[in-house]
Amino acid sequence: MKKIKLLHLYHDLMNLYGDWANVAILEHSLTVGGCDVLVDKKSVGDDINFDSYDFIYIGSGTERSQLACVRDLKQYRKQLIGCIEAEVPVLATGNSHELFGKAITDSNGAKHEMLGLLDFETVQLNTRVTGDCVCKVSFLTDKLIGFINRAGGSQNGDVERPFLIEPKEGASFKASGEGIRYKNLLGTYLTGPLLVRNPPLLRYFANLITDESKDIKKYENDALLIYQEKAYISAVEML
Amino acid sequence: MKLFFCVLMCKILYILGKMLGKGSSLPGKIILRMFPDVLEQLKLPKTIIAVTGSNGKTTTAELIARALSANGMKVGWNYEGSNQTEGVATLLLRISSFSGNVKYDAIVMECDERYAKKIFEKVRPSALLVTNLCRDQLTRNGHPEFIEDCLRAAVDVVNDDIKLVLNADDPYVSALATRSVIDRNGVVWFGISSDSAVSPNKGMYDDGAFCPLCKERMTYAYHIAGHYGSYKCTSCYLKRNSPKVEGTVHENGYLEFNNGLKMKMALPSVTGAYNFCAAVAIAEVAGVSASDAVNVLNEYKLTGGRTVALNVGINRDGLLLVSKHENSFAYDRSLSWIVEQKRICSVIVVVDSISRKYYTSETSWLWDIDFGLLVDDDDDIINIVLAGTYANELAMRFAMTDIDQSKISYVADLKNLREHIKKNTMGKFYVLTCFADKAKVVKALEA
Numbered sequence: 001m002k003k004i005k006l007l008h009l010y011h012d013l014m015n016l017y018g019d020w021a022n023v024a025i026l027e028h029s030l031t032v033g034g035c036d037v038l039v040d041k042k043s044v045g046d047d048i049n050f051d052s053y054d055f056i057y058i059g060s061g062t063e064r065s066q067l068a069c070v071r072d073l074k075q076y077r078k079q080l081i082g083c084i085e086a087e088v089p090v091l092a093t094g095n096s097h098e099l100f101g102k103a104i105t106d107s108n109g110a111k112h113e114m115l116g117l118l119d120f121e122t123v124q125l126n127t128r129v130t131g132d133c134v135c136k137v138s139f140l141t142d143k144l145i146g147f148i149n150r151a152g153g154s155q156n157g158d159v160e161r162p163f164l165i166e167p168k169e170g171a172s173f174k175a176s177g178e179g180i181r182y183k184n185l186l187g188t189y190l191t192g193p194l195l196v197r198n199p200p201l202l203r204y205f206a207n208l209i210t211d212e213s214k215d216i217k218k219y220e221n222d223a224l225l226i227y228q229e230k231a232y233i234s235a236v237e238m239l
Numbered sequence: 240m241k242l243f244f245c246v247l248m249c250k251i252l253y254i255l256g257k258m259l260g261k262g263s264s265l266p267g268k269i270i271l272r273m274f275p276d277v278l279e280q281l282k283l284p285k286t287i288i289a290v291t292g293s294n295g296k297t298t299t300a301e302l303i304a305r306a307l308s309a310n311g312m313k314v315g316w317n318y319e320g321s322n323q324t325e326g327v328a329t330l331l332l333r334i335s336s337f338s339g340n341v342k343y344d345a346i347v348m349e350c351d352e353r354y355a356k357k358i359f360e361k362v363r364p365s366a367l368l369v370t371n372l373c374r375d376q377l378t379r380n381g382h383p384e385f386i387e388d389c390l391r392a393a394v395d396v397v398n399d400d401i402k403l404v405l406n407a408d409d410p411y412v413s414a415l416a417t418r419s420v421i422d423r424n425g426v427v428w429f430g431i432s433s434d435s436a437v438s439p440n441k442g443m444y445d446d447g448a449f450c451p452l453c454k455e456r457m458t459y460a461y462h463i464a465g466h467y468g469s470y471k472c473t474s475c476y477l478k479r480n481s482p483k484v485e486g487t488v489h490e491n492g493y494l495e496f497n498n499g500l501k502m503k504m505a506l507p508s509v510t511g512a513y514n515f516c517a518a519v520a521i522a523e524v525a526g527v528s529a530s531d532a533v534n535v536l537n538e539y540k541l542t543g544g545r546t547v548a549l550n551v552g553i554n555r556d557g558l559l560l561v562s563k564h565e566n567s568f569a570y571d572r573s574l575s576w577i578v579e580q581k582r583i584c585s586v587i588v589v590v591d592s593i594s595r596k597y598y599t600s601e602t603s604w605l606w607d608i609d610f611g612l613l614v615d616d617d618d619d620i621i622n623i624v625l626a627g628t629y630a631n632e633l634a635m636r637f638a639m640t641d642i643d644q645s646k647i648s649y650v651a652d653l654k655n656l657r658e659h660i661k662k663n664t665m666g667k668f669y670v671l672t673c674f675a676d677k678a679k680v681v682k683a684l685e686a
Contacts, residue, residue: 012448016374016382018606020443024639044449044456062384068454126388128381132599147601149377169597192603196635224638231631235600 001036004209007053010061010069011041014096017149019059021193022093025228026055029206032222044072050079053088055209060094060191063106063124063151070099070114081117089184089208093194095150097180097187098122101157118180120157127152131171134239135190136164138181142200145235146190148173163188168239184208199225199232242339245270245277249332264321267328278328278361281335285365286345286525291352291390292370292412293383294569295514296322298541299370300349302518305539306532307345307525316347323354327362345525352386353379355393366402366524367394368517372411373465373568374446378594378601383411384451390415402427404520406513407482408467414451414477421480427524429516430482432497433461433469436490437509438579441465442571442609452477464509464575465568484520484529488512500530502537506546510572547677549670551657551684556667559680564593564673567607574612577669583619585664589672589680591627591653602632611640622664626650627676653683660684 008023023039030037042048050056061069073080084090098104100117107126129152135144139162148165161177179188188194195202252266270277290300297320304316317330327348335341350358352372369390372383380386394401394415403420406412407428416426431437439462441447447466450457455474462468471478485497492507494515504511515536522532549557560576563569577586588610593599613620623646625633630651637647650659660668672680 012445013454015444017377018443018603021603021606021639028639062382064384064451064454065449068449128385130378130381132601145600147378147599147603149381149601151381170594170599192601193606196606197600197602223644224635227631227634227638231629231635234631238598239600 001034002210004030004035004037004054005052006037006039007056008039008041009056009058010043012043013065013069014059014061016060016062017094017192019093019192022059022091022195023057025193025196025202025224026205028224029202030209032225033206033210035210044068048076050076050083053083055205056080056083056088056090058092058096058099060096060149063095066095066098066104067106067112069096070112073099073115077115081115084117084183084185087184089205090186091205092185092187094189094191097189098155100180100185100187101155107151118157118159118182120155120159120180122155123153125152129173131173132168132239133165133171134168134236135166138162140200140204143236144190144198144201145232145239146188146194146197147192148189149191150189162186163190196228197232197235199228202228241274242277242280243337245274246332246335246337246339249329253329253333262321263317263319263329264323264325267325267332270332271325271328278331280339281331282340283331283362284341284343284345287362287364287366288345288347288521288525289350289355289359289364289367290347290370291350291355291367292406293352293373293375293386294563294566295370295510295517296349299368299514299517300347301541302514302536302539303521304347306518306522306535307347307527309535310527310531312344312525312527313342314345314347315341315343317349320349322349322351324357324361327358331362353389355390356396359393359396363397364401366404366521367397368404368521369406369412369415370513370517371406371409371467373566374604374607375563375568376565377604378565378599383446387411387414387451401425402524404429404517404524406430406467406517407480408463408469410447410457410466410470410477411451413480418476426480427484427520428480428482429484429513429520430479431463431467431509431512431516432485432487435463435486435488435509435512437463437488438575439463439468440571440575440609440612442567443607450475450477464572482516484516484523486512486516496529496533498529500533502533505538505540508572508576547681549681549684551660553661557670557684558667559670559672559677561674561677562671564590564675565604567604567609570608570671571612573671574609577671578612578615581617581619583621583666585622585624585660585666585668586613586620587624587626587656587660587664587668587670588633589626589653589656589670589676590629590633591676591679593629593675595675602629605629605632605636608636610637611642614641621646621666623647624650624656624659624664626656627653653679656683
């Protein structure tokens with residue numbers, strides 16, 4: 001049985017929109033797929049050894065939590081970047097993907113240094129940007145659905161923007177490219193349980209993690225994954 | 240002349256709106272568009288109480304209005320729940336004389352958290368009650384710290400002379416009391432004691448793990464519910480302050496105050512207890528004694544009603560509990576309440592529409608609700624029904640709990656819910672849903 005280790009980073013600090021469910025459904029689908037899955041939850045004050053993980057996840061936080069997170073994460077900068085360079089799959093949802101840029105300028109105008117892996121900066125405003133969207137993603141054929149809930153503002157810089165988002169009714173943003181992608185690091189402003197809402201993205205990460213070319217669809221006689229597929233199809237139609 | 244016109248117009252539009260069943264914010268909206276500074280010209284009473292927070296605003300405003308008016312004060316309040324600037328404008332103009340004189344002893348104005356600053360710029364409250372700050376309607380509100388910042392900006396508008404009445408048990412609310420406000424004795428704290436008979440369920444997330452001010456870790460001596468409890472930041476000054484009005488919730492539904500007064504809660508719950516403590520604290524600020532306030536609130540039944548008795552044409556009790564979609568804290572309290580009843584029952588969870596305006600795929604709040612509270616070692620909960628447009632999302636969420644899945648069934652179309660309950664559930668049935676879905680659920684269920 002293949003052993004898989006998942007790391008949920010800052011589970012109690014960056015967990016604003018039911019983000020924990022991303023790790024839970026990944027654990028579930030990998031277990032159903034015959035893997036022996038271990039989930040580690042780590043946060044501020046814990047010793048973190050990045051060497052042994054097959055997947056790393058960080059979720060959304062408040063703007064103050066985001067800064068607290070990067071303060072702590074900086075001590076592990078080399079190890080985390082080492083994982084990314086070694087092509088370990090990493091998913092950063094919501095504003096956590098901003099940590100991989102060079103800096104964040106907050107709504108008071110103060111500039112905060114980030115991890116600096118990728119060449120982009122974020123400027124935040126004291127407003128909110130929210131709304132449903134449907135996305136085309138450069139590496140998947142199926143559409144994704146999601147919700148954005150972030151501080152107003154913008155990002156500049158020279159990075160691959162893998163998500164082409166199309167806003168839906170009520171959204172306060174325009175169609176654009178967003179997110180970050182570098183090797184197997186994927187970041188997006190889509191918040192919350194993205195892998196729960198999107199079976200294609202769940203399968204993408206499950207396959208990346210297990211290094212299988214076979215589609216994980218073969219596991220879908222599982223009740224939870226059947227509900228997931230139904231919910232996804234229904235939401236895509238409704239949006 | 241302008242004032243006369245505005246007041247007259249508001250009164251006419253208000254009556255017309257009532258006859259047509261329209262909301263109460265429209266008159267204020269129209270008048271403020273024509274005369275943006277009209278509210279500043281009104282002669283208002285000295286006692287103006289603003290009530291804001293994530294949960295319990297309408298309920299607590301009603302309790303306050305009741306406590307004050309039953310003790311001889313003439314009270315004006317926005318009881319329809321229109322709590323943005325326009326709603327407050329409608330309230331004040333409709334109760335004003337044509338010369339702009341609001342001859343009342345007190346105004347109780349429920350204020351939307353995000354609009355409090357705008358409202359205070361026009362109407363300066365003498366006291367501000369903040370009930371709590373929780374994850375609530377995050378699609379609109381962002382997150383609790385964003386709302387905390389909005390309220391801090393609102394407090395800054397009236398910082399010098401306002402009395403803050405704050406929930407001592409909620410660190411996000413406590414964070415609104417700056418040192419200078421505390422030093423000038425500008426805060427009245429209320430809270431619930433550790434001796435209370437409550438189930439201190441923390442839920443699926445821990446919003447008390449880190450200090451909302453400095454983001455260092457917090458420690459808790461005890462929890463009351465969610466992030467409420469006795470907390471202390473390991474780094475800065477934030478801590479639970481000793482409440483002036485502190486209630487102890489007893490198992491028999493009595494709420495006992497730290498001054499020895501006792502009252503019976505018509506619908507005992509920890510959230511209800513907070514609302515009563517807040518109302519008593521405000522009443523004292525407004526000049527009504529705690530004993531006079533408690534006498535009025537004893538066994539008081541709310542006019543809006545958070546529960547509806549249901550009859551589906553079978554000889555079984557049914558109770559609809561009105562919670563709030565997009566508010567995991569409210570759902571957790573309702574689920575805890577059901578479990579605490581220890582009755583042979585079935586639980587029906589209905590999520591049919593999240594937004595009243597359009598379809599949204601945003602269901603992250605379902606993952607923040609601790610549905611695992613329905614794991615039942617005593618087998619009191621016989622059946623669970625998941626219903627509405629979002630039945631598949633609910634099914635996924637419930638599949639991630641340790642609940643015995645054989646208890647669970649699904650109904651996507653509410654038209655079939657009544658028959659489904661009759662055929663497939665046992666015992667008393669509790670229906671859990673939101674204000675937004677209440678009317679259609681009642682219609683679908685009533686025989």
